[in-house]
Amino acid sequence: MDAGVKLKSAISGIAMGLITDGSRFAVLSDILGDEDHLGDMDFKVTGTRKGICATQMDLKVDGLPYDIMLQALEQAKNGRIHILNEMDKTISKPADDYKPHAPRIEKLTIEKEFIGAIIGPGGKIIQEMQRETGATISIEEVDGKGIVEIASANKAAIEDVKRRIKGIVAVPEVGEVYEGKVRSIMAYGAFVEILPGKDGLLHISEVAWERLENVDGILKEGDIIQVKLIEVDKKTGKLKLSRKALLPKPAGMPERSKPAEDQSNGGKPQRKVPTENQD
Secondary structure, eight states: OTTOOOOSSOOEEEEEEEEEOSSOEEEEESOOHHHHHHSSEEEEEEEOSSOEEEEEEEESSSOOOHHHHHHHHHHHHHHHHHHHHHHHHHOSSOOSSOOTTSOEEEEEEEEGGGHHHHHOGGGHHHHHHHHHHOOEEEEEEETTEEEEEEEESOHHHHHHHHHHHHHHHOOOOTTOEEEEEEEEEETTEEEEEEETTEEEEEEGGGTOSSOOSOOTTTOOTTOEEEEEEEEEOTTTOOEEEESGGGSOOOTTOOOOOOOSOOGGGTOOOOOOOOOOOOO
């Protein structure tokens, strides 16, 4: 049970013995080696609280009277119940999971269009996951679905691989809040990884309500921050994030106009072109 095997109930066992001279007898419970060697019977009984699961008997006498058999079974039942009560004091039901170091294989089913993304160019992504976690990963298409098998003797390694794969196949949703890692700092903001392999731009104007010249003292590479996905570019698929949207707006602060230039897109400020006077 402690290993996580989903047994319906605990099972205990006891060895019964017999000493008889033909006219008198004594049934022994939980016999030792000498009692087995010198006695007339070795009767092993295993079972649950509901009944017997298995028995095995060795006899040194010719046959066994009904009354002796009945007493042996009754004593065996009492012994089994006593042992089960003691077992329950330590563990009364199966553990919720296997031991962390127990070898295991888990499967994930994904849409087949994500198979290539998980493998990566030349196998780069899947090899990186195997190298960093120590798990063995295989993936194949079955009936139009991708079946990913993850094998490891380390539960944490399997969970890490599952987290990465779910991140790769996840579709970021506008309005959702993500906990991400700051990957790089730029003059115009920072790039934050909100899902494995998925970075978004946190523009400097979305870092805080106050106007910032840079993010020094607020963000640095490796920081774990919460951000909100505010836009997904329909053409490029680029993600735009906001930290400001999760912060309370200071009282009395006026709305700021949209930045004239977004260097992250390589754009240029829009300039008004004067028109000729038609008069």
